[in-house]
Amino acid sequence: MSAVAPSPAAERRPVPPRNRVQRFLTSSIGLKLIMALTGVALSLFVLGHMLGNLQAFQGAEALNDYAKLLRKEPALLWAVRAGLLTMVGLHIYAFLALAKKNAAARPQAYRKRVWRESSYASRSMKITGPLLLAFIIFHILHLTTGTVHPSFDAHDVYHNVVTGLGGLVGLIYVLAMAMLALHLWHGVWSMLLTLGLPEGRYGSTGRAGATIFTALVTIGFAVVPLLVMAGVIGPEDAAPPPAATSDAALAPPRPAEPEPATAAPKAAEPAAPAEAK
Ligand code: HEM
Numbered sequence: 001m002s003a004v005a006p007s008p009a010a011e012r013r014p015v016p017p018r019n020r021v022q023r024f025l026t027s028s029i030g031l032k033l034i035m036a037l038t039g040v041a042l043s044l045f046v047l048g049h050m051l052g053n054l055q056a057f058q059g060a061e062a063l064n065d066y067a068k069l070l071r072k073e074p075a076l077l078w079a080v081r082a083g084l085l086t087m088v089g090l091h092i093y094a095f096l097a098l099a100k101k102n103a104a105a106r107p108q109a110y111r112k113r114v115w116r117e118s119s120y121a122s123r124s125m126k127i128t129g130p131l132l133l134a135f136i137i138f139h140i141l142h143l144t145t146g147t148v149h150p151s152f153d154a155h156d157v158y159h160n161v162v163t164g165l166g167g168l169v170g171l172i173y174v175l176a177m178a179m180l181a182l183h184l185w186h187g188v189w190s191m192l193l194t195l196g197l198p199e200g201r202y203g204s205t206g207r208a209g210a211t212i213f214t215a216l217v218t219i220g221f222a223v224v225p226l227l228v229m230a231g232v233i234g235p236e237d238a239a240p241p242p243a244a245t246s247d248a249a250l251a252p253p254r255p256a257e258p259e260p261a262t263a264a265p266k267a268a269e270p271a272a273p274a275e276a277k
Contacts, residue, residue: 063157
């Protein structure tokens, strides 16, 4: 007696999740929760990063000291980086899985789309999301690794900012912050709803909260490239030597060059004045 071969349709059927946790994490509400919780973590990161960047207003020493502080515990720095990467990965995974579920729930496309309650920001999430990801990749290659920076100095974050954010690149940063605004505004609002804020009663409070948070973060970020482009934040001519932002630069300052052995002693001559920059 020959065994009955499974039909191609049965072969393609997805394997149902085995346990409750798995079922929850692959359900629409579970995926929305993943999006919301990773969204909270990423929002806190951008808020912290924006506040850190404002050190640029205090000058080179303050910003470089801040960068040095972040590198004080390399293990912690790498743990935070790994955590961030995981958050971004889970955020994207949940978005894609939800989109797939929605498409499967309505296999036939709408003949004519009618936008009612959805705002421009909510419809543009699938555009602002990938563009933001592209910006973050460029941004890391620009200000963290220096791969695409014209005069990167691993010991001087302030220098990298003021020489890297002028002109066209500054404009790209400002446009990216506009994209971040659209993404954050809708993201924070949906996150509040997923986490239980009742839309009817507290709808306007939630929208106001999302608006204030988004304005604070994006304006706080955008002022830096805007003021660099305007020349308000610029190179510090009389700045002390760049503060150390890596282990190599933490070495004690070099002693002054000794006088050449052949030079005759000039007892009565006054010391030459330091060269003014
Ligand atoms: C005008 C806006 C921004 C400025 C001026 C800025 C500035 C900087 C600077 C100077 C660094 C290097 C810090 C260091 O090496 O110590 C950095 C790193 C980074 N920034 Fe930004 N940033 C901006 C916007 C953003 C945004 C919107 C995001 C995310 C959505 C972001 C994510 C990151 C990440 C992930 C790193 C790498 C951190 C690490 O070293 O692991 N930045 N940023």
